[in-house]
Amino acid sequence: MEVIDQWVAEFILRRQHNPRVAPINLISALQLGDSSDCIKLKVSSVLRDISNSLIRGTIDEGMLDLLEILEKLLLQQHSLLMESHKSAYSWTAAECTLRFMWPMFASDGLFTEALERIWTKRIGILKESGSDLVTHDLLKWETDFNKALEEHELYQRIRETNIRYTAISFLTQLLKEQWALLGSSSLESVAQRRFLKRKAVNVEGDVVDNRGDQSAVDESTRGLESDTVDVINEQRGEEDRNGNNRENANHGEGMECPENDGIDNGNAADEEHTMGAQEQEHEPSLDKGDKTVARELKDYLLEIQRHIDPSIRRGEEPNTAINHSVDVTPQPTRVNRTATRGQDHNEATQQDNVNEKGSDSKGTWSSRIRPRLPTPVPLNVSPLKKGGLAKPHVRRPKKFWTPEEVEALREGVKEYGxxxxxxxxxxxxxxxxxxxxxxxxxxxxxxxx
DNA sequence: CTAGGGCTACAG
DNA sequence: CTGTAGCCCTAG
Incomplete structure (x- = not known):
């Protein structure tokens, strides 16, 4: 596959809003091979599909397809399957079943058909293939659903459970982690590299050697980070104004585009160090193309920047947010986030009200527990401990992560989870x-x- | 050992 | 003042 094709495809896939192109279609049109780059692209496309689905609020059997495809791709990459992936699968499967439980009685609707289709057939196939997606949790759901056929009470309890929320949480988590693993796109890397080079030239007399003058490189990449990242942020800002529901994305938790937020900001930039530093040394092959593409990219970003009110940055956000937006979409992550910060009750309960009243948050039936939902009260070590013997405790000196380390970490997570x-x-x-x-x-x- | 909250230094 | 990165502390 031509390099440029790949870049373009990647660009489209990673772009936040692209209603026209269904990633899966794009990928099949491109006839990708099995090289690692291609697999990465395929993974991006699946992630994008998942993300799109979430934005639309659709959690259906198509989502199960996507998760299964993703598993296969990751297998080809020899990556370990993430816990979030497995959980997302079982909860999504449960959600897909749940939607056929709207009648009061199991026998009234399409519940039995759904059981047959999803659990017997689809998941049966998974079992045969020895897929890692078949987890204890998944099997537990299976037995619960089967039991629910007979036991009316269990049927009722499941029926009133907020499975959807958990499914969304896991899917979001999965997206975050997978985007993080993918790192930054080629175009971004190119932009970074170009910037580095220019910086290096400017510095002139000073040492340019990467290793020798660590700080010079750091500096330049850092500058670049904020540079690019800001522009990207502002670009998003603009799209918002044009009438989209973003908002929560600002926090890096909106499910609509984790890769742009949590990742592309902090970490992609981070990883760009990697590409920048490494590729700078050896790989003149793409140089010419690089420059052109990089220039265009940069111009494009500048252009956008010019159109934008400088006051719109990632810092300030939530106000306009929640209003419309699809379904439950934005909420789960917000809950997570706030939960981790210690005060969550409002959010959590509010969430529960969203699509049901009876939700069984204690997981009384079948010991399944909703993950990190109502995080209990924080709190805290007794003040005594702290005040008592103020041992200053010497901190290790702060040491910034090198691109190599970051890359190795990514690989490590891929390999070992x-x-x-x-x-x-x-x-x-x-x-x-x-x-x-x-x-x-x-x-x-x-x-x- | 891992997860997650907190703290500190620092940049914008 | 706020957000981020790195490090520390503690529960389970």
């Missing part, structure tokens, strides 16, 4: 100065959570 210990052991040399906790912390801000 969130086993920070394994990841560290997998690359002792590189991570010699990092603890497992460091890895975990870094990943946390990579995914923007």
């Amino acid at each position: 969130k086993s920070w210990k394994d990841i560290k052991n997998g690359n002792r040399a590189l991570f010699s100065e990092r603890t497992e906790v460091d890895l975990k912390d870094k990943w946390r801000n990579l995914v923007g959570g």
Whole structure:
């Protein structure tokens, strides 16, 4: 596949609003091969589809298809399946079934057909293939649903459960993590690289060598980060004004485009260090094309910037938000976010009211627990502990993550999942100065959570 | 050991 | 003042 095709496809896929192109269609039209780049593209397209679905508020069996496809792709990449992926699958499957439970009695509607179609057939196939998507949780759902056929009471309880919310949470989580793994797009990398080069030239007399003058490179990339990122943000700002419901995306949690927020901001930029630094050294092949594309990209972004009220930045946001918007879409992440900050009750309960009253948040039936929903009260160590023996405790000096480390971390997560210990052991040399906790912390801000 | 909240330094 | 990155602390 031509490089330029790939860039264009990637651009379209990563772009936030593109109502015209269904990613899956785009991908099949392009006839991608199985090279790692192509797989990445395919993954992007699936993620984009999932994201689009969420924006529309659609959680249907198409979503199950997407999750299954994603699993296959990840398998080709030899990546570990994320927990969020598995959970998203089982809760989505449950949600798909739930939607056929609107009649009061199991026998009245299409519930039995749905059971047959989703659980017996679809998931039956998964079982046969030994898919990792078949989890304990999933099986538990299966038995619950089957039991519900007989036991009216169980049927009622499931019927009134807010499965959708959990499904959305997991799907959002999955998107975040996967976008984080993908890192930044080629175009962005090119822009970064170009910027680096220019910076390097400007610096002239000074050392330009990457290794020798770490700070110079850091500086330039940093400048670039804010540069590009701001522009992107503002671009989004504009789209908002044009009548879209964004808003929550500002926080990096809107499901509509995790890659632009949580990731492209902090981490993509971060990773761009990688590409920038590495590719700068060796790879003149694309140079000419690079320059053209990079220039156009930059011009485009500047153009947008010019149209935009400088006051619109990512910092200020929520006010106009929630009003319309599709379905439940925006809420879950907000809840998560606030929950993690310790005060969540309003949000959480409000959420529950959204599409049902009876929701069984205690998970009394079948011990399934809603993930991190109503985070209990925070609180806290006794003040004694703290005040008592103020041992200053020397902090380790702050050490910024190098692009190599970030890349290695990404790879590590791909390979081992969130086993920070394994990841560290997998690359002792590189991570010699990092603890497992460091890895975990870094990943946390990579995914923007 | 991991997850998640908190703290500190720093940049805008 | 706010957001971010890195590091610390603690519960489970």
